[in-house]
Amino acid sequence: MITFEQVTKRHGERLALDSVSWHMDEGECVVFLGRSGAGKTSLLRLITHETRPTSGTVTVGTFRSGRVSRSQRALLRRTIGIIYEDFRLLSDRTVFENVALAVRIIGLFSNEDVAPRVLSALEEVGLEGKRDAFPGELSGGEKQRAAIARAIVNRPAVVLADEPTGALEKQSADEVLALLQRIHREGSAVLLVTTNPEVAHALGGRVILIEDGKITSGDTHMPRPTRIAAVAGED
Numbered sequence: 001m002i003t004f005e006q007v008t009k010r011h012g013e014r015l016a017l018d019s020v021s022w023h024m025d026e027g028e029c030v031v032f033l034g035r036s037g038a039g040k041t042s043l044l045r046l047i048t049h050e051t052r053p054t055s056g057t058v059t060v061g062t063f064r065s066g067r068v069s070r071s072q073r074a075l076l077r078r079t080i081g082i083i084y085e086d087f088r089l090l091s092d093r094t095v096f097e098n099v100a101l102a103v104r105i106i107g108l109f110s111n112e113d114v115a116p117r118v119l120s121a122l123e124e125v126g127l128e129g130k131r132d133a134f135p136g137e138l139s140g141g142e143k144q145r146a147a148i149a150r151a152i153v154n155r156p157a158v159v160l161a162d163e164p165t166g167a168l169e170k171q172s173a174d175e176v177l178a179l180l181q182r183i184h185r186e187g188s189a190v191l192l193v194t195t196n197p198e199v200a201h202a203l204g205g206r207v208i209l210i211e212d213g214k215i216t217s218g219d220t221h222m223p224r225p226t227r228i229a230a231v232a233g234e235d
Contacts, residue, residue: 001024001025001026001027001060001061001157001189002023002024002047002058002059002060002158002189002191003022003023003024003057004020004021004043004046004057004058005021005056005057005058006019006020006021006055006056007019007020007021007046007055007057007058008053008054008055008056009039009042009046009054009213011042015213016039016042017039017042017043017053017213017214018212019056020039020043020056020213020214020215021056021215021220022208022220023220024158024189025189026189027184027187027188028189028205028206029184029189029191029192029203029204029205029206030189030191030192030206030207030208031191031199031203031206031207031208032191032192032193032194032208032209032210033193033194033196033197033200033207033208033209033210034193034195034210034211035195035211036195038210038213039210039212039213039214040162040210041162042213043210044162044191044193046065047060047080047160047191048076048077048080048160049063049065049068049076049077052065053065060076060158061076061079061157063075063076077106078106078154078156079156079157079158080158080159080160081150081152081154081156081159081188082151082159082160082161083144083151083160083161083162084147084162084164085162085163085164085166086167087144087146087147087167088147089135089143089146089147089150093134093135094131094132094133095122095127095130095131095132095133095134095135095138095146095149096118096119096122096131096132098146098150099118099121099122099146099149099150099153100114100115102151102153102154103117103118103153117153117154118131118149118153119131120153121149121150121153122146122149124149124152124182125145125146125148125149125179126145127142127145127146127149130142130146139172140168140169140172141168141169141171141172141175141176144165144167144168144176145175145179147164148183152183155188156188157188158188158189158190158191159180159183159188159190159191161180161191161192161193162193163193163194163195164180164192165177165196165199166195166196174202177199177202177203180192180203181203181204184205190205192205206218206219208220
């Protein structure tokens with residue numbers, strides 16, 4: 001599902017990733033563990049094709065770096081849900097409206113379909129009673145659960161979780177990890193990046209250690225050379 005082949009990423013003179021190769025299967029759970037600045041954020045931005053590798057190839061499903069147009073990037077992002085450490089909820093929108101926006105942006109569903117999908121996602125994370133609340137009225141754990149509802153409302157193939165427990169106290173962090181485990185059991189792949197070894201091992205997925213832009217330990221699970229066909233064309 002996701003394959004990095006000898007991927008290097010530079011930001012000016014700074015080397016963010018150095019010849020990184022790894023693979024993630026459809027429906028798998030993988031954790032990248034490393035301290036701040038190790039290259040985890042660059043890895044996520046390469047998966048979403050927000051940026052391109054300096055060298056090497058990133059393949060996500062049928063999308064391959066260097067051969068993905070702007071419109072194809074939009075199609076790719078329909079298959080990905082993202083959870084951020086700082087939640088990134090719109091403060092002037094209710095919980096319902098924040099989650100509904102994720103449905104409307106992708107443009108696949110009629111207006112009649114939006115509310116049932118949103119309510120289903122809120123029920124999954126235990127926030128159906130907070131649908132009309134604004135982010136400022138929520139606890140940190142509730143904000144992250146709202147962000148998880150937004151990430152899963154379109155039933156993505158993969159959920160990317162960027163340090164999702166970093167701003168939470170332990171009980172809320174445990175609840176978030178339990179939700180991610182359930183999302184994985186229900187069929188979505190889950191990729192979590194964290195600086196916290198306890199979180200990394202509590203999730204229960206395959207753990208890969210990353211340091212100074214290099215994978216230093218863990219099963220990279222690289223497949224045999226047969227590659228998924230790439231989508232051609234570029235704007």
